[in-house]
Amino acid sequence: MLGTESQYMQYLFSGLTLGSIYALIALALVVTFNITGIFNLAIGEFVTIGALAAISLREVGCPNALAYTLAVIIAGLVGVLMERGTINPARKASVLTLIIITIGVSIALRGAALLIWGTHPYTLPAFVDAAPLSFLGAVLIPQSLFVLGLAVVAVALLFTFFDFTFAGKAVRAAMMNRTAARLVGINPARLSLFAFAFSGIIAALAGIFITPITTATYDMGFMLGLKGFVAAILGGVTNATGAIIGGVLLGVIEAFAAGTLPSGLKDAVAMVVMIVVLLTRPTGILGQR
Amino acid sequence: MGFKKNLLLFAVVIFVFCLPIVVESSYYMSIFIVIGLYAIVAQGLGLLMGWAGQVSFGQAAFYGLGAYTAAILATRCQWPPLLCVFVAPLLPSVIAFIIGRPILKLRQHYLVLATLGFGIFVFVMLKDLGALTGGPSGLTGIPYLNIGSIIFMTDHQYFYLVWCALGLTLFCMANLTRSPIGRVFKAIHSSERAAEAVGIDTASLKLQAFVLSAFLAGLAGALYAFWVTFISPSPFGFTTSVEFALMVVVGGLGTLWGPVLGAAIIVGLTEFLRWAVPVALPHAGGEFEIIFFGIIFVLIMLFRPKGLLSIEKSSMAVNNPATLRSTDA
Amino acid sequence: MLKRSLLVLLCLVLTIALTGCGKAKTTTEPTAGESKEAYKIGAVVDISGPAASLGEPERNTLQMLVADLNAKGGIDGHPVDLIILDNKSNETEAVLAAKRLIDQDKVLAVIGCSQSSTSLAIVDTVTKSGVPTISMAASAKIVTAEDGKQQPWVFKTAQSDIVVANKIAKYLVGQGIKDVAFLSMNNAFGDSGLKNFEEAAAANGINILLKEKFEATDNDMTAQVTKVKASKAKATVVWAIPPSASILTKNFRSLGINMPLIHTHGIGNQTFIDIAGADANGVIAPMGKLVVAEQLADTDTQKQILLSYISNYQEKYGNRPSTFGGHGHDAFELAVKAIEQAGPDRAKIRDALEGITDFPGISGVFNLSVEDHNGLGEDSMVMIEIRDGKWHYLAD
Numbered sequence A: 001m002l003g004t005e006s007q008y009m010q011y012l013f014s015g016l017t018l019g020s021i022y023a024l025i026a027l028a029l030v031v032t033f034n035i036t037g038i039f040n041l042a043i044g045e046f047v048t049i050g051a052l053a054a055i056s057l058r059e060v061g062c063p064n065a066l067a068y069t070l071a072v073i074i075a076g077l078v079g080v081l082m083e084r085g086t087i088n089p090a091r092k093a094s095v096l097t098l099i100i101i102t103i104g105v106s107i108a109l110r111g112a113a114l115l116i117w118g119t120h121p122y123t124l125p126a127f128v129d130a131a132p133l134s135f136l137g138a139v140l141i142p143q144s145l146f147v148l149g150l151a152v153v154a155v156a157l158l159f160t161f162f163d164f165t166f167a168g169k170a171v172r173a174a175m176m177n178r179t180a181a182r183l184v185g186i187n188p189a190r191l192s193l194f195a196f197a198f199s200g201i202i203a204a205l206a207g208i209f210i211t212p213i214t215t216a217t218y219d220m221g222f223m224l225g226l227k228g229f230v231a232a233i234l235g236g237v238t239n240a241t242g243a244i245i246g247g248v249l250l251g252v253i254e255a256f257a258a259g260t261l262p263s264g265l266k267d268a269v270a271m272v273v274m275i276v277v278l279l280t281r282p283t284g285i286l287g288q289r
Numbered sequence B: 001m002g003f004k005k006n007l008l009l010f011a012v013v014i015f016v017f018c019l020p021i022v023v024e025s026s027y028y029m030s031i032f033i034v035i036g037l038y039a040i041v042a043q044g045l046g047l048l049m050g051w052a053g054q055v056s057f058g059q060a061a062f063y064g065l066g067a068y069t070a071a072i073l074a075t076r077c078q079w080p081p082l083l084c085v086f087v088a089p090l091l092p093s094v095i096a097f098i099i100g101r102p103i104l105k106l107r108q109h110y111l112v113l114a115t116l117g118f119g120i121f122v123f124v125m126l127k128d129l130g131a132l133t134g135g136p137s138g139l140t141g142i143p144y145l146n147i148g149s150i151i152f153m154t155d156h157q158y159f160y161l162v163w164c165a166l167g168l169t170l171f172c173m174a175n176l177t178r179s180p181i182g183r184v185f186k187a188i189h190s191s192e193r194a195a196e197a198v199g200i201d202t203a204s205l206k207l208q209a210f211v212l213s214a215f216l217a218g219l220a221g222a223l224y225a226f227w228v229t230f231i232s233p234s235p236f237g238f239t240t241s242v243e244f245a246l247m248v249v250v251g252g253l254g255t256l257w258g259p260v261l262g263a264a265i266i267v268g269l270t271e272f273l274r275w276a277v278p279v280a281l282p283h284a285g286g287e288f289e290i291i292f293f294g295i296i297f298v299l300i301m302l303f304r305p306k307g308l309l310s311i312e313k314s315s316m317a318v319n320n321p322a323t324l325r326s327t328d329a
Numbered sequence C: 001m002l003k004r005s006l007l008v009l010l011c012l013v014l015t016i017a018l019t020g021c022g023k024a025k026t027t028t029e030p031t032a033g034e035s036k037e038a039y040k041i042g043a044v045v046d047i048s049g050p051a052a053s054l055g056e057p058e059r060n061t062l063q064m065l066v067a068d069l070n071a072k073g074g075i076d077g078h079p080v081d082l083i084i085l086d087n088k089s090n091e092t093e094a095v096l097a098a099k100r101l102i103d104q105d106k107v108l109a110v111i112g113c114s115q116s117s118t119s120l121a122i123v124d125t126v127t128k129s130g131v132p133t134i135s136m137a138a139s140a141k142i143v144t145a146e147d148g149k150q151q152p153w154v155f156k157t158a159q160s161d162i163v164v165a166n167k168i169a170k171y172l173v174g175q176g177i178k179d180v181a182f183l184s185m186n187n188a189f190g191d192s193g194l195k196n197f198e199e200a201a202a203a204n205g206i207n208i209l210l211k212e213k214f215e216a217t218d219n220d221m222t223a224q225v226t227k228v229k230a231s232k233a234k235a236t237v238v239w240a241i242p243p244s245a246s247i248l249t250k251n252f253r254s255l256g257i258n259m260p261l262i263h264t265h266g267i268g269n270q271t272f273i274d275i276a277g278a279d280a281n282g283v284i285a286p287m288g289k290l291v292v293a294e295q296l297a298d299t300d301t302q303k304q305i306l307l308s309y310i311s312n313y314q315e316k317y318g319n320r321p322s323t324f325g326g327h328g329h330d331a332f333e334l335a336v337k338a339i340e341q342a343g344p345d346r347a348k349i350r351d352a353l354e355g356i357t358d359f360p361g362i363s364g365v366f367n368l369s370v371e372d373h374n375g376l377g378e379d380s381m382v383m384i385e386i387r388d389g390k391w392h393y394l395a396d
Helices: A004-036 A043-059 A064-087 A095-117 A142-164 A166-176 A178-183 A188-214 A220-235 A240-260 A263-280 B002-022 B026-051 B059-075 B081-087 B090-103 B108-128 B155-178 B180-190 B192-197 B202-228 B238-251 B258-280 B286-303 C002-028 C052-071 C091-104 C116-129 C161-175 C188-203 C222-230 C244-254 C270-280 C289-295 C303-317 C323-342 C346-354
Strands: A133-135 A138-140 B145-147 B150-152 C039-045 C080-086 C109-112 C133-135 C154-156 C179-185 C207-214 C235-239 C284-287 C382-387 C390-394
Touching (some): A004 A138, A004 A142, A004 A166, A004 A188, A004 A220, A004 A240, A004 C222, A043 A095, A043 A188, A064 A095, A064 A188, A095 A220, A095 B108, A095 B238, A095 B286, A138 A142, A142 A188, A166 A178, A166 A188, A178 A188, A188 A220, A188 C244, A220 A240, A220 A263, A220 B108, A240 A263, A240 C222, A263 B108, A263 C207, A263 C222, B026 B059, B026 B155, B026 B180, B026 B258, B026 C091, B059 B108, B059 B202, B059 B238, B081 B145, B081 B202, B090 B202, B108 B238, B145 B202, B155 B180, B155 B202, B180 B192, B192 B202, B238 B286, B258 B286, B258 C091, C039 C052, C039 C091, C039 C323, C052 C080, C052 C303, C080 C091, C091 C109, C091 C116, C109 C116, C109 C323, C116 C154, C133 C323, C161 C235, C179 C188, C179 C222, C188 C207, C188 C235, C207 C222, C222 C244, C235 C244, C244 C270, C284 C289, C289 C303, C289 C323, C289 C382, C289 C390, C303 C323
Parallel strands (some): C039 C080, C039 C109, C109 C133, C179 C235
Antiparallel strands (some): A133 A138, B145 B150, C284 C382
């Protein structure tokens, strides 16, 4: 038997873990969106590629750290290839066309993942082999701490980059006003390339960190990518902090919905919350009205 | 031009009419039935996207609501199938009417995500309202459609039914786009603000387009249910919604024939790849079909970003829809 | 306008032409150098999409079996041409694929599909065309028509869910457990499991205190498992397949819940243990004999066929086959046996299938008849327990 407080504590823990992943994906989406004006619907495939590439590299004998680093680089390169091959040539097209292009890329990448890795689910070992921590009757597995930590570190690094480096300031300028940024000599094509590489890297990291908890399959990215979108909307698409908060909030909402309502309705609850936020605060929970 | 156009239209009609007579295989007939069903949905979505300038990534929900309404009325209430086909599109239309006004206020990506969220919500409900919908296991025992004593059992019969419905849809759509309302839609499309400034109630017109698109999706769904005679939630999910949007965009926004062409390409390409991939790469599995499908889409969008039917630059193509325009790139 | 309508017309013509080529190609392909005409069997398998983890081992098994059969000279000297199509786990595509096999390729029998939903979608098509069809999916509805009779043209090789549910219920009764929690995947597999388990539980006096669902794509079921922990249930029954079945097992163990965890045949492959790791230990499940083939008594009629299937599959694909592959194996062998007896005639093949009895397959010993198009009883399943990462046969 488990008391109500312990139950709620447990929902909070599991919501925070998943929420951190949603947050990272949302972060990657928001940065890309603000630099390029494109919502990259292939973001989930980057998560898949990161996780599965890491697994394959470990299998061929790479030490963990090397395998993870290489996998992240591979995902970043896929991002670069996608930008050069499909986004850059179509940069003059309408937003709708660009959305469709990213959908096409995600279909092709998913097919490629199916070809390379099959339908078999894979897993990675937890980063440390420790017993679950107990807190107020609720349980937190150590890997969750790594996932939470990754989210915190990613945000910290991002802010450092934006506030203290020249390149970061350029990106921020471009996010605020693309035309003005171009007028002062910031190259939008290079920024777009950077955005896709960055989102590949962040998404791959998210994939690698969560695989010990959730396992990895060729189609894992699809739902994660979708959730990342919802998170980005909740937080307001123009705002990196908002993306993080939106992600965590979505994770917590899902866990509480599954815990307190008939669990089949969990995804419906998430969608209703998103639509309500869209209708009442279209700029996200953090945005100005 | 007018004469030639009529001649061509006549040729298309004759072609469609003769097809079941020449083609024996019910496999080909089925391909055309699916193309016809999808084309009806795509027509509605085309009106919404191309003319009213609104995007929907939740059209499969209306398609599914139509299918389920028809199936539930026919199996649980024992209504005659033909009546179900006429009644079924009403539910999606009413739902579109209710959610349309708030949702259509949204712009660009926000509208994409709101409609997508609506689609997923309906999908979850179809799975969760098991007592009514049969849950994830689906509904069996849907009867065949009949008009009087004619039972639409074979694919050849069903082909005529579906393509008549499509023909009727096309006819209405052609008249609608040429009517004053069509011109108003064009005005909204090129600049919503300008249209509002001259006193057009754009919100109400967009809502009408949304409701009409839901009606057509519901109609196609009802026809689908009586064709397969078994439905489960899985064909009405997010992927199908995306496919519908793909059809419209690939075919060409703001054109009458674009959605039909788009539907033919999506279904035709899938079937073509199913045959061509094993012939070209004997040991390749279904994985390659998916990869090629994705790549071909990207290529079409790269080389014809405004859709395949955008050969001549219509006024539409020049005045890129205000709501869909890329702000900069 | 002119150009546009032309393009539409062109496209329609092209669709016919292209698919038409397919017809020409496939009919000329087989029998080169063979003396006797090839027998064609079709298969519609969920190779990609959400049910791919079922379809992939089935496809592999079918490809392996047809190669072996042809190496041995086929059916009475007729080589077998097996055409496998992917329906992408999509019902509309399943219908199109089935029609393609029947109308274009003129197959003698159809194997498919992998899931209950895709299988149900093609029932109408194969019945209208009169083609014997063997599904590899679980739902009893596939072979049972609305009026309770067997679908005349449809057979299936997977054990019906009611068999599994009864097996679990009897096990619980044997352990003296009355109150259980039931967790299932929110898809056709889990839904059918829930309905059948409710029936079996009612018949055996078991109370289901909690019914929770999770999506096949979910990454974390801690919330659902927390509800179990807070309930008064004495055992938990989970109706799912990996990876979600494995994730749930991990969540269950990490919350430190101390009650029997009972899964179903859905976890019947090594993947489940590989992913759940040490957390899989102690899991109990009813299952076909495939996973414990080596531990069966030598007198078991299935033992030999199980061992040879395992070693052949392992040699060809490098891993141990799953129970889903076994459903594909049985479907193919039943089809071959029926064609052997009946020759190339769809109606006679159907009749021959109904007459097959005492046929040892992977999922059990089949006794097909007019009244039973599945032909598997509760003796086709055994209870197993996972200990030290290995399957252990629990004698009844």
